[in-house]
Amino acid sequence: MIRVALVGNGGIGSQDHQNVMYRPAFERHPKFELVDDPDEAEVFSIAVPLAERGAAVADAVRAGRHVLADKPLAATLAEAEEIERLAAEYGVVVVPAHHQRFGAALRSAIGAVRGGRVGLPWNVQCDFVVAGGEPAPTGELVNFGLYPVDVLRALLGLEVRRVHATGSPDLVTMLLEHDHAVTSTVVCGRVPALRDVPAGGLAVHRYRISGSHGVLAVDARKPALQVRTAATSGLVWTGPGTVDVLLDVLAAGIAAGRAVLGPHDAVQAQRVIEAAQRSMETGQPVETGK
Numbered sequence: 001m002i003r004v005a006l007v008g009n010g011g012i013g014s015q016d017h018q019n020v021m022y023r024p025a026f027e028r029h030p031k032f033e034l035v036d037d038p039d040e041a042e043v044f045s046i047a048v049p050l051a052e053r054g055a056a057v058a059d060a061v062r063a064g065r066h067v068l069a070d071k072p073l074a075a076t077l078a079e080a081e082e083i084e085r086l087a088a089e090y091g092v093v094v095v096p097a098h099h100q101r102f103g104a105a106l107r108s109a110i111g112a113v114r115g116g117r118v119g120l121p122w123n124v125q126c127d128f129v130v131a132g133g134e135p136a137p138t139g140e141l142v143n144f145g146l147y148p149v150d151v152l153r154a155l156l157g158l159e160v161r162r163v164h165a166t167g168s169p170d171l172v173t174m175l176l177e178h179d180h181a182v183t184s185t186v187v188c189g190r191v192p193a194l195r196d197v198p199a200g201g202l203a204v205h206r207y208r209i210s211g212s213h214g215v216l217a218v219d220a221r222k223p224a225l226q227v228r229t230a231a232t233s234g235l236v237w238t239g240p241g242t243v244d245v246l247l248d249v250l251a252a253g254i255a256a257g258r259a260v261l262g263p264h265d266a267v268q269a270q271r272v273i274e275a276a277q278r279s280m281e282t283g284q285p286v287e288t289g290k
Contacts, residue, residue, distance in 0.1 A: 001033045002254060004068075005041035007056065008048030012136050012143050017070050017097070018047035025243045031251040042066060043250070050138070054079030061086040061094060066254050068247075071097045072146055072273075073266035080270045084263035093253040095246065096266040098150040100205070100220070102245035106151060109207065109218045113155050119213030121156055124184040126207050129171075132193030133200025139169035140189040141276055146269040148186045149176075151220075155209065158182055159268060164285040165276035174276050175285075 004026050009018040022045050026032045035041050044060040046053065047070040054074030060067050061083065073096040074080040087094045100106070113121060128148040136143035153159070158178040165174045171189035178184065197203045205220040223239075240248075246261075253259025275286040 002031055002043055002251060003035045003041045004032050004043040004045055005035055005038040007038070007044045007046045007060070008052075010049040010052075011047055011070055012050055012138050014134055016047075018045065021243050022047065022068065022070075022097075025241075025247050029244065029247045029251070032247065043068060043254070046070065050075050050142075054083065057083050057094065058086055061090050061092055064090060064092060066093045066250070067095070068250055069094060069096050069266075071266075072142065072270060073263060074270070077267065077270045077274050080263065080267045084267050087263050091257070093250065093257070093259050094263045095250045095253060095259050095261055096263065097243075097246060098146065098261060098265060098269070099242040099246040100147040101151050101154045101261070102242045102249070103205075103220045104239060105218050105222055106154075106207075106220050107245075109209070109216060110154050112216060113209055113211075114157065117214065118209055118211030118216050121209055121211045122182055123210045124152055124155065124182075124207055125210075126152065126184065126186045126188075127204045128186065128188045129202070129204040130190045130200060131197040131203035133190065135170060135190060139172075141165070141169070141172045141273060141280075144190075145172065145174070145186075145188050145273050145276065146266075148188055149174075149269045149272045150265060151207070152176070152178075152184050152186070153265065153268060155207070156182060156184075160272045160275075160288055162285050162287050163272055163275040163279050165279040166283075167280070172276065172280070174272075176272070177285075 009016050011017050043066045045068045046056050048056045057067055057069050126148045160176045162177040167173050174186040176184045207218040209216045249261055271288040275288045279286040
């Protein structure tokens, strides 16, 4: 069993992903056990407020601990790059909580696109929209934007080189230019509450991938059941949830010495988000830098 200590229960605004998401997932996972004493832990699950997160993750890495880090990995690109450097230096696994890429429909789509089922991709359209819940004090670009950006990188295997973003703190549209002249459009943010969506739940999460030999449309909220009770209504997964698969990735990464999702993915997502922020401020397209 891999011993895990929970570090912090804060996030952006009033978020408590530690107790809502990570603690239950660790408790039910067969390869992990929670411990109260951090000195006994091999893994730190870090979910401290965003302003403190980069330093907390860096300190854990220097102490030789593997890390599951709440998203975003750090508040700035410089902090994320330092974590990537430290993880390589100390030989530990750092997995950022980019768990949306592990939805069943998206895992199938990633395999299909990478396997050439639509030929050479040339454009992706994405909608990632949450309904209701408490608005993020950072704006929803910082709160949610990395999820679709990370999925696009997993789908295409291509980096984003230029971003043109427009919108409001609540709802942002990003026009992304990837390597090899591939483009994508992302609508991301929060809308008012909807009757059939739990507060803060995903109202829309979908992708339309156009390629030289076909088009693939993906509803990333499926397969799932729509369950309505007297108190609530929402989707229930028919298999492992995205956070459960995230912990599979963490366990496999610790065993192998390298995870399929790591700090480099967080660095590249942060590049796009910060470029989008600058684009919204200037009204002009912005290069991501690398």
